[in-house]
Amino acid sequence: MRAYAPGIYPRSEALVQATRDLDRGRTTAAEVEQQRQADARALVAAQEEAGLDLLTDGLLDWQDLFRPLAERSDGLTARPLTRFLDTNTFYRALLVDGPPRLREPIPAPELPAGRWLATLPAPSALARAARGAASAEAFAADVLAAQIEADAQAGCALVVLVDPFLAREGGVEEAISSLRELPEDIPLALHLPFGDASGILDALADAPVSAVGVDFYATSLDAVPDGYPKELVAGVVDVRSSALENPDELAAFAEALLERNPAGVALTVNGDLQFVPDSVAREKLVRLGRARALLAEAVTA
Amino acid sequence: MSVRLTTREIGSLGKPSWRVKAFAGRPIEEGDVKEAERWGRRLEVSGYEELVEALGAAASSTVLLGNGGMPLAEIDNWASRYAIRLLEQAGLDVVYDGEQKRTEMYDHVAAFAHGFEPRGTVRSFDNKYYAKAAVVERPSADGPQDVDELRFVAAHTQKQVKVPLTGAYTMEDWSYDEHYAREGALGGSAERRLEARRRFVEDVAERVIRPNVVGLVEAGADWIQIDEPAAATKPDEVPLVVHGFNAALRDVGAEKRSMHICFSDYRALWPAVLELDDCLELQLEFANRDSRELGTRAEDRPGYADTLQLFAEHGYPGVGLGVLDIHSDFVEPAELVRDRILFAVDVLGGPERIQVNPDCGLRTRSWDVVYEKLSNMVAGARLAEDVLNVAHT
Numbered sequence: 001m002r003a004y005a006p007g008i009y010p011r012s013e014a015l016v017q018a019t020r021d022l023d024r025g026r027t028t029a030a031e032v033e034q035q036r037q038a039d040a041r042a043l044v045a046a047q048e049e050a051g052l053d054l055l056t057d058g059l060l061d062w063q064d065l066f067r068p069l070a071e072r073s074d075g076l077t078a079r080p081l082t083r084f085l086d087t088n089t090f091y092r093a094l095l096v097d098g099p100p101r102l103r104e105p106i107p108a109p110e111l112p113a114g115r116w117l118a119t120l121p122a123p124s125a126l127a128r129a130a131r132g133a134a135s136a137e138a139f140a141a142d143v144l145a146a147q148i149e150a151d152a153q154a155g156c157a158l159v160v161l162v163d164p165f166l167a168r169e170g171g172v173e174e175a176i177s178s179l180r181e182l183p184e185d186i187p188l189a190l191h192l193p194f195g196d197a198s199g200i201l202d203a204l205a206d207a208p209v210s211a212v213g214v215d216f217y218a219t220s221l222d223a224v225p226d227g228y229p230k231e232l233v234a235g236v237v238d239v240r241s242s243a244l245e246n247p248d249e250l251a252a253f254a255e256a257l258l259e260r261n262p263a264g265v266a267l268t269v270n271g272d273l274q275f276v277p278d279s280v281a282r283e284k285l286v287r288l289g290r291a292r293a294l295l296a297e298a299v300t301a
Numbered sequence: 302m303s304v305r306l307t308t309r310e311i312g313s314l315g316k317p318s319w320r321v322k323a324f325a326g327r328p329i330e331e332g333d334v335k336e337a338e339r340w341g342r343r344l345e346v347s348g349y350e351e352l353v354e355a356l357g358a359a360a361s362s363t364v365l366l367g368n369g370g371m372p373l374a375e376i377d378n379w380a381s382r383y384a385i386r387l388l389e390q391a392g393l394d395v396v397y398d399g400e401q402k403r404t405e406m407y408d409h410v411a412a413f414a415h416g417f418e419p420r421g422t423v424r425s426f427d428n429k430y431y432a433k434a435a436v437v438e439r440p441s442a443d444g445p446q447d448v449d450e451l452r453f454v455a456a457h458t459q460k461q462v463k464v465p466l467t468g469a470y471t472m473e474d475w476s477y478d479e480h481y482a483r484e485g486a487l488g489g490s491a492e493r494r495l496e497a498r499r500r501f502v503e504d505v506a507e508r509v510i511r512p513n514v515v516g517l518v519e520a521g522a523d524w525i526q527i528d529e530p531a532a533a534t535k536p537d538e539v540p541l542v543v544h545g546f547n548a549a550l551r552d553v554g555a556e557k558r559s560m561h562i563c564f565s566d567y568r569a570l571w572p573a574v575l576e577l578d579d580c581l582e583l584q585l586e587f588a589n590r591d592s593r594e595l596g597t598r599a600e601d602r603p604g605y606a607d608t609l610q611l612f613a614e615h616g617y618p619g620v621g622l623g624v625l626d627i628h629s630d631f632v633e634p635a636e637l638v639r640d641r642i643l644f645a646v647d648v649l650g651g652p653e654r655i656q657v658n659p660d661c662g663l664r665t666r667s668w669d670v671v672y673e674k675l676s677n678m679v680a681g682a683r684l685a686e687d688v689l690n691v692a693h694t
Contacts, residue, residue: 010423019428063427081426081628083564086535088475090426196491221488236487242420242435242477245487253487276477277421277433 001265001299002053003292005237006119006160006191007272008065009058010281012039036060044111046282050289054117054157057109064091065121065162065272066129068106073143075100076130085164085194087240087275094126096133102143105150113155120144122163122190123182124175136171136178145182152186160189160213164271167195167218172203179208189213189233193271194240198223205229215270217241221256228262235270237288242280250291255298267292304652304689306642306682307394309621311561311584312465312528313406313662314387314399314671319356320380323366323373329359340668344386352379377402378453385458387668391675395461395524398454400662406467406528407475408432409446414509416440420477435477436501441508445516452520463524464517465561465662469506469545470538473498474531495538502541506548514553524557525550526584530661532562536569540576547578557581559621563661564589567608571615584621586660588641589628595640602644609648619653620645623660624681625674630666632673638681643688652689657682 011019018035021027040057047055062068064084070076075098082093109116121129123140130139148159166175175190182188190204191213197204198219204212211231214224217238224232234257236250250267257265267288273281317340319333334356341349355371358364367373384399403409411417411434418437422430447464454462482497514525527549532542550558558579562570563586574583591604599606605622612620622645624638638657646652657678663671 013422016422016424016430020430023428083534088431088531088534089424092426216488217486219488220490238486240477241479241482241486242433243479243483243486249487256488274424277423279421 001296003267003288004052004054004117005269005273005285005288006056006117008062008274009043009060010274010276010278011060012278015039046285050285051293052289055111055115056117059119066091066094069143070094072104072106073100073102074098094130096130100134100139100143102146105147108151108154114157116156117158117160118151118156119160119162120147122161123178124171125163125165128165136174137181140178140181148183148186156186158187158189160191162191162193164193167192167197167200172200176207194218201225213268217270224260226260231264231266232257232262233266233268236267237269237284239269239271239273239275242276244283245287247287247290247294251294251298254295304686306686307656308679308682309393309395309463309658310388311658311662312400313664314384315664316401317380320376323376326365329356329366331360334360340383344383344390346382346386381453382457385454387672389458389460391672392679395463396458397463397465402450410467410472413446414440414442435479437479440505442512445513447513448516448520451517451522455521463526464522465526465528466510468527468529469502469510469549470542471529471531472505473501474534499541502545503548506545510549514549518553518555523555525555526559526561528561530563533565533569539569539573543573543576559584571611575615575617580618582619582621584658585623587623588626588660595636597640597644605641605644609645613648621656621658624657625659625678627659627661627663630670633677635677635680635684638678639684642685
């Protein structure tokens, strides 16, 4: 029974200022990187203190979910500013001017082997971000597979594949098919932030992943079938709200989920924590860790 | 009767460097003084020498504006005077002050109203961020917010004035909710979430925006523009946007009321917008999606064709035609503006429902670019009128 917080983490006010200053020519990239590393160290410490099982460096230099892979791949350019779902944030959609192929993998974070998770866009999400100009299978085989291999060799314990579009826009068959192109030597989890997953949970039961992440602020508990064959990674911390969760309520919700007898339950956030400011995100991590501890106690008892 | 198209801005302009530095407590530099002088002269701002003198004094000493130098309120007034003159000199028929006295459209309201608390900075995209607040209790306002601003603008222009106000739905959508949706969110129903959002929108509309509108109309405003950039973010909730508009303007005698929406999927707006009460027009962003080539056929105007068809199909309301891309320094030639207008006239079957504006506020562009863009917009409107008037004779 684990808890972890994948995705892009908010930048501290100091890092926000540093990046703003960089854009205005008032500081250097080296100074921004220094601040980013300080933020990342503090974030790792906060996760450990909260008792989370898998760690992340917060992806603090990621401009959006798709950019790092796009910048390291032939055939892809990130350009048109595009609204991210129904939020007041934007990503740069992908222009495809040749077969997408990963040129060099995203470097692994400096975290202990076996203790860290990687966040990557699911192949189906990449295809959607490219407006269908390349298929999910192509993104899986020629971009993501090499990245996942590199992460596995660097000691990654879990790859979280994020698809923010799947629960809203469909295409689950193609999504599942593309996942079959990915390496099988590392656990994969498919996360579905900000969407009602009730319509696709059944289909995802056959997906080649070990876990499915569900946003339970958009999905009713009643939508979870009894005896679900995958681990359910329950998005119980709401990254779209600044309200702080009550760990007792989170644990109680997870217990109710366990009564439906899924293959397993883990606790997580329902999307990138970057949707709340840094100070709020820190407190949410604490509550996520506390809920995990409470759940473990309840299950043991 | 000859065709005459009305030209307007949408809202925000960038703030002059001397205004930004004064409010940030940063020293004024010689370049700021020169800019104030250049624009004061170019725009023929009455008495601009007083500002230049104050800035010059600040630049040559350690005195900060607002702290021994010219008071910040007076700096704000100068920024307003300059912005009004820029819009007038560019030839617009309807002006405001480029929202020089507002921080930005969301924070302006959240910082004034009761019930909101700042929560910090979140990212919009890349290295761009915005401040976000949470609603922590039922929002309310002690009275109208923008009456002094309106009075200042009205006292400094002979042009028609249009007051831009942030809409209730956008305030709701851009805020965290620590009040209405506090309970039962985890694993709860969509209906419950929507009901929480409806109550939030209604309270902002009735208890924050409407008192402002009432005060503004009493002070002489006859055109209220409700800005709802979030309007189509959640397509199912467009009826809630309409509800917020109607609640904010209920029983208010504003002669003209309109709504501005941008960077959205406009297909979501109809049929709900047919329920907007007495809405003169929707001012929308089009140019951002359009080609920069000349032409008046549908294939020449990809940014306009589909959305204008919706206006044509439904017959209501009018259209504030965005003809300037506010995210680009590309200065649209007057002929391009002309063709965009003529295409719209063709789709709508006449010019009666069309007025002309930029896609959105121009705050991200330099004043040099803004001035050129707006001047060309006005020139393009005149070119279009020439064509239309010849056609009608």
